[in-house]
Amino acid sequence: MNKFDVITVGELNVDLIFNEIEGFPEIGKEKLAGSLTNTLGSSSAIFASNLSSLGPSVSFIGKIGKDSFGKKVLSSLNENGVDTGLIITDSNLATGVTVALNYGEERAMITHQGAMTNLGIEDIADEHLEKANHLHFSSFFLQPRIAKDLHVLMQRAKNIGLTTSFDPQWDPNEEWEMNLKEILPYVDVFLPNESELKYLTGKDDWEVAIKELSKLGNIIVAKLGSKGSAFSKNEKLKTVEAFHNNNVADAIGAGDSFNAGFISRFIVGDSIEECARFGNLTGAISTTSSGGTEAFSDKEHIIKIAKDVFGLKRNEIAL
Numbered sequence: 085m086n087k088f089d090v091i092t093v094g095e096l097n098v099d100l101i102f103n104e105i106e107g108f109p110e111i112g113k114e115k116l117a118g119s120l121t122n123t124l125g126s127s128s129a130i131f132a133s134n135l136s137s138l139g140p141s142v143s144f145i146g147k148i149g150k151d152s153f154g155k156k157v158l159s160s161l162n163e164n165g166v167d168t169g170l171i172i173t174d175s176n177l178a179t180g181v182t183v184a185l186n187y188g189e190e191r192a193m194i195t196h197q198g199a200m201t202n203l204g205i206e207d208i209a210d211e212h213l214e215k216a217n218h219l220h221f222s223s224f225f226l227q228p229r230i231a232k233d234l235h236v237l238m239q240r241a242k243n244i245g246l247t248t249s250f251d252p253q254w255d256p257n258e259e260w261e262m263n264l265k266e267i268l269p270y271v272d273v274f275l276p277n278e279s280e281l282k283y284l285t286g287k288d289d290w291e292v293a294i295k296e297l298s299k300l301g302n303i304i305v306a307k308l309g310s311k312g313s314a315f316s317k318n319e320k321l322k323t324v325e326a327f328h329n330n331n332v333a334d335a336i337g338a339g340d341s342f343n344a345g346f347i348s349r350f351i352v353g354d355s356i357e358e359c360a361r362f363g364n365l366t367g368a369i370s371t372t373s374s375g376g377t378e379a380f381s382d383k384e385h386i387i388k389i390a391k392d393v394f395g396l397k398r399n400e401i402a403l
Contacts, residue, residue: 094128337376
């Protein structure tokens with residue numbers, strides 16, 4: 085019997101989140117922020133942490149430095165039930181860090197990649213993959229060593245019998261060089277947001293883009309923010325209505341929380357529409373607290389937010 089429901093491969097960093105900022109940064113000037121949050125960051129880690137809080141058993145493969153930020157990453161993942169036994173600590177590297185400046189629902193971010201750039205396919209053995217039923221990978225453009233071999237990793241996972249998911253995330257260089265025809269045949273669920281979908285395909289219309297990509301992969305999902313989400317399977321497109329939060333703390337990790345909700349239902353065989361609906365809910369729940377994981381402290385807290393903020397009844401929450 086497999087030990088974990090999901091194994092996550094990806095980047096690891098902490099987030100330093102500045103809120104209530106007096107204005108945009110200017111060269112030679114100092115601005116003040118009303119609050120600061122130091123929390124677990126990175127798309128992959130937020131996904132793994134929040135997925136674990138939703139119930140599935142989760143393990144993680146990634147790289148950190150032997151420093152205070154690395155300790156923060158490990159303690160945060162452990163607190164949320166994520167197995168960290170396969171995370172590699174390298175004393176010669178620094179753990180990644182992202183500084184996020186929040187302005188309402190928008191944000192500006194600066195990331196030092198650190199150890200995440202050193203994760204390579206040689207760090208992931210088949211015996212690691214065999215410990216899980218599903219593989220999730222995120223942040224292609226922040227991890228150049230593993231990115232060039234991603235199609236190999238996904239193919240290995242599929243050959244072993246795992247289902248797979250992939251969230252590309254933003255390209256800081258805005259070059260968007262990714263061989264989708266090489267990767268997507270081994271990806272069961274592809275999870276870009278609207279902007280990423282357009283840039284990766286060169287299409288101005290996300291609906292055209294998602295239908296085009298569904299020819300290459302099994303399920304293509306578009307995260308549409310306040311518009312909800314959409315998915316295409318066999319070139320058939322369906323949109324799913326959003327859950328609206330009228331008092332957004334910040335939107336950091338909302339897309340990763342959507343992924344966690346979606347995959348938590350996908351691995352138990354729910355319909356794609358139900359996966360997307362629950363992803364919309366968990367993405368919205370994320371916006372009720374600052375940082376990507378603060379709203380997902382435990383299952384009962386998640387259920388309380390779903391009831392109190394979004395007006396759902398207990399039998400409408402898939403937990």
